[in-house]
Amino acid sequence: MASKLTTSNRAGWAFAFPGFGLLAMFIVVPFFFAFYLSLTNQRLISPNPTEFVGLDNYRSLLSISVLSIEPEVDDAGAVVRNEDGNPKYPRVRTFTRNNPEYPQYAGMREWFRWHSGDTAKVVVATDVVFWKSLRNTLMFVLVVAPVQGAIALGLALLINQRLRAINIYRAIYFMPVVVSIVVVSLLWRFLYAEEGLLNSILGALSFGMFEGRDWLGDPDTALGAIKAMSIWQAVGFHMVIWLSGLQTISPTLYEASSIEGASKWQTFRYVTWPGLRNTAVLVLIVITMQAFALFAQIDVMTNGGPLDSTTTVVFQAVERGYGKQDISGGSAISVVLFLIVLTISLIQRYLTREK
Amino acid sequence: MKLTTTLAGALAASTCLAGMAAAQTELTMWYHGGGNEVESNILDGIVSEFNAAQSDWMVTVESFPQGSYNDSVVAAALAGNLPCILDVDGPVMPNWAWAGYMQALPISEAALEGHLDATIGRYNGEVYSVGLWDAAVAMYTRQSTLDALGVRTPSLEEPWTLEEFNAALAAAKASGDFEYAFDVGMAWTGEWYPYAFSPFLQSFGGDIVDRSTYLTAEGALNGDEALAFGEWWQSLFTEGYAPGTSQDPADRDGGFVEGKYAFSWNGNWAGKVALESGIDDLLFLPAPDFGNGSTIGAASWQFGVSGTCEYPEGAAAFVEHALQDKYLAAFSDGIGLIPSTAEAAAMSQDYNEGGALEVFFELSNQQALVRPVTPGYVVAAKVFEKALADIANGADVADTLDAAADEINADIERNGGYGH
Numbered sequence: 114m115a116s117k118l119t120t121s122n123r124a125g126w127a128f129a130f131p132g133f134g135l136l137a138m139f140i141v142v143p144f145f146f147a148f149y150l151s152l153t154n155q156r157l158i159s160p161n162p163t164e165f166v167g168l169d170n171y172r173s174l175l176s177i178s179v180l181s182i183e184p185e186v187d188d189a190g191a192v193v194r195n196e197d198g199n200p201k202y203p204r205v206r207t208f209t210r211n212n213p214e215y216p217q218y219a220g221m222r223e224w225f226r227w228h229s230g231d232t233a234k235v236v237v238a239t240d241v242v243f244w245k246s247l248r249n250t251l252m253f254v255l256v257v258a259p260v261q262g263a264i265a266l267g268l269a270l271l272i273n274q275r276l277r278a279i280n281i282y283r284a285i286y287f288m289p290v291v292v293s294i295v296v297v298s299l300l301w302r303f304l305y306a307e308e309g310l311l312n313s314i315l316g317a318l319s320f321g322m323f324e325g326r327d328w329l330g331d332p333d334t335a336l337g338a339i340k341a342m343s344i345w346q347a348v349g350f351h352m353v354i355w356l357s358g359l360q361t362i363s364p365t366l367y368e369a370s371s372i373e374g375a376s377k378w379q380t381f382r383y384v385t386w387p388g389l390r391n392t393a394v395l396v397l398i399v400i401t402m403q404a405f406a407l408f409a410q411i412d413v414m415t416n417g418g419p420l421d422s423t424t425t426v427v428f429q430a431v432e433r434g435y436g437k438q439d440i441s442g443g444s445a446i447s448v449v450l451f452l453i454v455l456t457i458s459l460i461q462r463y464l465t466r467e468k
Numbered sequence: 469m470k471l472t473t474t475l476a477g478a479l480a481a482s483t484c485l486a487g488m489a490a491a492q493t494e495l496t497m498w499y500h501g502g503g504n505e506v507e508s509n510i511l512d513g514i515v516s517e518f519n520a521a522q523s524d525w526m527v528t529v530e531s532f533p534q535g536s537y538n539d540s541v542v543a544a545a546l547a548g549n550l551p552c553i554l555d556v557d558g559p560v561m562p563n564w565a566w567a568g569y570m571q572a573l574p575i576s577e578a579a580l581e582g583h584l585d586a587t588i589g590r591y592n593g594e595v596y597s598v599g600l601w602d603a604a605v606a607m608y609t610r611q612s613t614l615d616a617l618g619v620r621t622p623s624l625e626e627p628w629t630l631e632e633f634n635a636a637l638a639a640a641k642a643s644g645d646f647e648y649a650f651d652v653g654m655a656w657t658g659e660w661y662p663y664a665f666s667p668f669l670q671s672f673g674g675d676i677v678d679r680s681t682y683l684t685a686e687g688a689l690n691g692d693e694a695l696a697f698g699e700w701w702q703s704l705f706t707e708g709y710a711p712g713t714s715q716d717p718a719d720r721d722g723g724f725v726e727g728k729y730a731f732s733w734n735g736n737w738a739g740k741v742a743l744e745s746g747i748d749d750l751l752f753l754p755a756p757d758f759g760n761g762s763t764i765g766a767a768s769w770q771f772g773v774s775g776t777c778e779y780p781e782g783a784a785a786f787v788e789h790a791l792q793d794k795y796l797a798a799f800s801d802g803i804g805l806i807p808s809t810a811e812a813a814a815m816s817q818d819y820n821e822g823g824a825l826e827v828f829f830e831l832s833n834q835q836a837l838v839r840p841v842t843p844g845y846v847v848a849a850k851v852f853e854k855a856l857a858d859i860a861n862g863a864d865v866a867d868t869l870d871a872a873a874d875e876i877n878a879d880i881e882r883n884g885g886y887g888h
Binding site: 154156159160161204206210220223306308329418421 | 539542545563564566567568569657712713714716846847850851857858861862863866867870871874878879882883884887
């Protein structure tokens, strides 16, 4: 199978070499290195020799199962209930700690539970924090990818007009992208503080009806606050990509559609949107990958807290590999993240393919 | 002619100087206090006096910001670029010694005589590092606050009991004079948590790991005493006595002085600021006795010699030189730390007899307990920090401490017992 790529194309390969070389050195090699390390017990600091441990790291990371707990019964065999009439259950730790009858649950912790009848179904995992970080990351991606993409498109349509001083608006929307994410995160930490700007604005707008809340200190609002801030911060970048897409659409198409008497919506639906097809695929994939890599905001604003409500996969990988000196555990997380992002990107490619 | 002589003389002199410098073997030193001018000046003074006082060694200092110091050392060790003399935080030392980043410091026991126990970093029966100072923590409050709340003034011999302390917190809250009764310093994430809060756990009778073997945390971190500590710790936040993890760092630094808090759990380094702020009835009280004695953390930054250094005797000579009382007193006067010896304390402005911070020297001397001396401490400290933050945020006490004990045990196991 001789193709142009392999035959008499030395100059081409020579030109490609610097780029390929850097990619290989900083992306491909580290990935294989991470995959190898995840199969060992490599530590950051240790005089002990590195040992091959097979899939142990993945086992302790991913082990998860469901534990059914029957409510406590009294001597007469009736279910013990508290004042609200809810059944009383034995504690999960009685099953997972030092209980030879349930060796399969040893060392596991409760993640969440639901009830079927009087039986409590408890999802227990060896590494609850990892599962929580996976859930948080997915929730982040699910919200940020569509919302950020849509707002960026809206902004791009707004600034894609021949108005005086339009460049000022373009600059304003793009500014957060240029500022370091660490600085932005620090500023937003102050905005979100209990006596911060956001609470005072909401208080003033509601004539004092709104009581200040601790946005980043409350497990219910912390991740939402970080989503909002992240969308604001990077929306300008994607706006510029959309804008470049908009400007490749030929003006003759718009002229034709206006001669045909198309409404604004029809113009957008049948001229603009089809013309943005490739841009849309690019924006979607880029946002998804950036969102999966969420780290700096977490590191600066919450450190994963409160109660793991904002911890993310990348944050866990760094925290374990470097903070807790467990390079192999951090590598295992990286490999799992790589597989997830790869799968999602392939699915996105398939769904947005040229038919 | 005259010019030529001068030139020749200058040439001869500079050759001579260069010759002298070449005779001295260069020893590099890393220090954690980058960005602090006072601290750097004192250290530079010690170094230049050492270089001038003898002709064998020539020490050069590189300073790093404290926040990235440990990372820099780990990175340098992995790359094989460690300096000769290392500055190390007391509780981290066993980890570096175990990993081979440090070697035993060949210093004479005579040079260490009279030093506070916690300023000498011992591991596996050998001295690895020595500190020029220690740090201590006390309960900051005002005499007028105690009088208003009708609370007894505790002493070193008779600290508050758990009941007395809880009653004081309840009274402070009921008075309505304070935003919070007790500022424990939740805004200071990082090493502050294990340094400042693990003594509470130890006073209850628990610990981060079982110090008899250093091989397990089971029973120490999740035994009945630890559970009692955890419940009490959580009550500080559920009762509204203490500001939680989202405390504003500015409040942590200035809140007590402004009168927002009745009691503040803070280190000796904050003592000067509090005194200068015009509080004339400021008290530094010992930690409450929760049942197993009143205790505080100990061991601060210390000097040691790196594992790759070829001249440990040179490093030891420098450390011995730096341990002179006048330098200890200078560091104390400059940045407010507790001098390592009673003689230096007597020479210092604040820790001499009748000095404003004298009480801290006695706290260090009588109550200080070093954090677990094990290479696993570095990871255990992180686990402990997260557990305390989670409990403060309302996590189930028993489950959280169980999980923390499991995580510490798994880490010890993965490291082959850390050589214990």
